[in-house]
Amino acid sequence: MATFKGNPITLVGTQVNVGDKAPNFTVSKNLLTDVTLADYAGKIKLISVVPSLDTGVCDQQTRRFNEEAASLGDNVAILTISVDLPFAQARWCGAAGVDKVETLSDYKAKSFGQAYGVLIEEFQLLMRSIFVIDANDTVQYVEYLGEMTEHPNYEAALNAVKALA
Template identity: 60%
Template sequence: MTEKRTGIIRFKGNPVTLVGPDVTVGSPAPDFKVVDNGLQPVTRDSAKGKIQLIAVVPSLDTGVCDTMTRKFNQDAAALPENVEVYTISVDLPFAQKRWCGNAGIERVKTLSDYQERSFGLNYGVLIDELKLLARSVFVIDVDGKIAYSEIVSEVTAEPDYAAALAAVRALLA
């Protein structure tokens, strides 16, 4: 049976349930299988040997998700090529591609967890009541371990951008 966790996050002030384990700093990063904008599979190992900054959003077509992805795209421009920056949502890949084209997103790769919800389930960020992903940020080091984890306590709030980017920079030092 899949673990369900309550009391961690709220959506518009109302408590919601997260499905999946609590992924903690220092633990091995769980595997996942999502698809890119061309419907090609992407897994944790697709960026093996690179640092991964994974921003997780409920839907790119909402204000906070839009802002978050644009912010990480802007910040990612200053990061070296050995850092992969992903935004994962359950939006369809076609919608993600359209949104990226309209927003001028070039450095962040948008990935969709719509098929299996494997990222949401394996990283403990699937919102049971909404079947959306909880706003969160994960940084995975080159050895495949979680170096940073933030699950934003209110889904409609922004993450701590500075802390996530500091975690990436610490791995580059």
Template identity: 60%
Template sequence: MEKRTGFMTLGGNPVTLLGKEIKVGDKAPSFTVLDNASKPVTLEDAKGKKLIISVVPSVDTPVCSAQTRRFNEEAAKMDGVEIYTISVDLPFALARYCAAEGIDKVKTLSDHKELSFGEAYGFVIEEARLLGRGIVIVDEEGTVRYVEYVKEVSNYPDYDKALEAVNSL
């Protein structure tokens, strides 16, 4: 497994990311995560749609929750766009969070079991077994069109650039 340093910090401390860095133009790697009912969801489930993958460490933290709420609001304005929020939170915790926060347009998905998404897209923080923060946009043909690995995990992603990228597809 590839290990990368110097890409991200957590609380100002450098972390090691596991997996290959994804770049614009790459074919989006396949992955399997779990929905809130512990049923498998794959990249192929979004085939033929534009896909925003919002990557967060845990929806139970303020920045992650704000990121998830922001994309839930944006989803109401978009047609033909699927939005996944992926974390290592357990499926039942994601279900509870969605019910409490009114998250109904974003699919919250758990990578806790196999880290399938995190390793395929290079977001796993080795020291914490969490995902780093970021955004990946995949077009209808399965090509990566935008990637952001947020340098400091406690910072927000660049929503404007991500939304501009998806709207240009």
């Protein structure tokens, strides 16, 4: 069960598990360009899902993965997905100095949220979660947080990526 400040929330979609083939999705890189899972073919993908970059935990989560990006190598794509509009994501990245994490928006169709079971019905935001997907698009690590305001296990996610690199 997922909660926001202790209150139950409803997640829409199908949760994925380690060993599953990663579901495809379509998200916006900017207002004119959409990307899919296939755009990251052959790369290890660390997908950091946040409700909104303009909140404290989401800000810290994205900054943490940005700091770690350089040590993970060129074969790792770190994607932060939220439903923030692409221009808001770009503004936040510029203000925060985040330049190694790619921010993507699920604002149009909530394709990612539904495919990975993280769309919050009540808020139409995405539930905080982490996914590590290998170069062959197999899910290798999953963390669905039970409470929206908690931090993910950064070390476990980073170790999952390093084990694949």
